[in-house]
Amino acid sequence: MTLNILFSAKAERWTDYEAPLRKELDAAGLDYTLACEMPADQVEYIIYAPNSDLSDFTIFPKLKAVLSLWAGVEGIVSNDTLTVPVARMVDQEGLTQGMVEWVTGHALRHHLGMDAHIVNPDRDWNCTPPKIAQDRPVTVLGLGALGMACAQSLAALGFPVTGWSRSAKEAGGLTCLSGKAGLEQALSGAEIVVLLLPNTPETENTLNAARLALLAKGAFIINPGRGPLIDDDALLDALGSGQIAHATLDVFRVEPLPQDHPFWAHPNVTVTPHIASFTRPDTAARVIAANIRRDVDGEPLLHLVDRRAGY
Numbered sequence: 426m427t428l429n430i431l432f433s434a435k436a437e438r439w440t441d442y443e444a445p446l447r448k449e450l451d452a453a454g455l456d457y458t459l460a461c462e463m464p465a466d467q468v469e470y471i472i473y474a475p476n477s478d479l480s481d482f483t484i485f486p487k488l489k490a491v492l493s494l495w496a497g498v499e500g501i502v503s504n505d506t507l508t509v510p511v512a513r514m515v516d517q518e519g520l521t522q523g524m525v526e527w528v529t530g531h532a533l534r535h536h537l538g539m540d541a542h543i544v545n546p547d548r549d550w551n552c553t554p555p556k557i558a559q560d561r562p563v564t565v566l567g568l569g570a571l572g573m574a575c576a577q578s579l580a581a582l583g584f585p586v587t588g589w590s591r592s593a594k595e596a597g598g599l600t601c602l603s604g605k606a607g608l609e610q611a612l613s614g615a616e617i618v619v620l621l622l623p624n625t626p627e628t629e630n631t632l633n634a635a636r637l638a639l640l641a642k643g644a645f646i647i648n649p650g651r652g653p654l655i656d657d658d659a660l661l662d663a664l665g666s667g668q669i670a671h672a673t674l675d676v677f678r679v680e681p682l683p684q685d686h687p688f689w690a691h692p693n694v695t696v697t698p699h700i701a702s703f704t705r706p707d708t709a710a711r712v713i714a715a716n717i718r719r720d721v722d723g724e725p726l727l728h729l730v731d732r733r734a735g736y
């Protein structure tokens with residue numbers, strides 16, 4: 426039986442995704458029609474980017490599942506018209522690998538104090554040599570697909586890594602904590618903090634003034650998670666006092682970051698334009714085709730969103 430699969434994302438994404446999706450759907454042995462437009466009453470699966478024009482899912486009476494191209498699903502979970510299962514994007518080869526490289530690179534930049542040598546107009550020869558990794562405690566908030574991979578990669582470089590998540594976990598080489606008390610313990614004395622939590626009501630302002638004060642003096646913040654995870658005013662205060670030496674921020678409460686936002690001009694803030702990692706068509710198409718194949722075979726979809734938890 427032919428499956429009807431609708432691709433719903435910004436128009437330019439169809440050009441990037443059509444060929445990889447056809448290749449992987451063929452390789453998965455599926456008989457399908459794939460299009461970016463089709464009659465609503467025929468649609469069975471939707472490959473979906475939350476910034477597409479589609480928001481009313483009641484018009485699809487045969488819809489079986491939605492496969493998100495994005496890992497962050499805060500734009501989907503509150504959509505009451507979407508009642509079928511939703512799978513998040515989890516793609517180790519593309520999205521996760523990209524995040525590991527970005528986080529590791531920025532952590533090493535701060536750990537090694539690279540900035541002092543990259544821009545050294547006075548040709549200063551008296552720079553402090555860097556510590557080695559084992560002397561620099563790192564905390565990763567969020568131990569999901571992305572956070573766990575980043576934590577393990579940093580631990581493999583020798584950093585003592587503490588991870589924090591909602592549910593208790595065990596992972597070789599990491600100290601894993603959970604719950605409110607676990608958060609305070611995870612942050613106390615940390616010198617680098619990486620945020621890879623989803624944006625939910627519970628995670629808003631995870632790094633507030635009181636928690637920033639728990640970090641080691643002169644700590645570094647790396648946020649590729651979501652803007653609302655940090656209280657921006659508290660961060661600016663902590664940067665002003667030297668409690669935080671530098672913040673590398675990829676995500677913001679408003680994106681693009683407004684031109685007059687103080688983060689742009691701050692000497693101790695690095696702004697990157699939400700590029701820490703992104704979904705790569707070749708590898709993501711494989712993940713999506715494999716998940717549709719599972720559904721057709723009567724197996725549960727992988728990476729399902731928990732609507733009540735919000736991620």
Ligand code: NDP
Nearest residue numbers: 496497567568569570571572590591592623627649701702
């Ligand atoms: P996952 O859902 O796999 O992992 C989320 C992690 O956060 C889990 O460990 C989860 O705990 C933990 N968590 C959730 N809520 C809480 C809470 N209230 N308290 C403590 N821990 C909590 O997500 P991913 O790793 O795939 O992605 C993480 C985020 O990264 C995305 O939501 C998105 O916002 C962001 N992202 C950013 C990109 C960028 O380019 N900047 C690209 C892609 C994603 P538990 O394990 O117990 O469920």
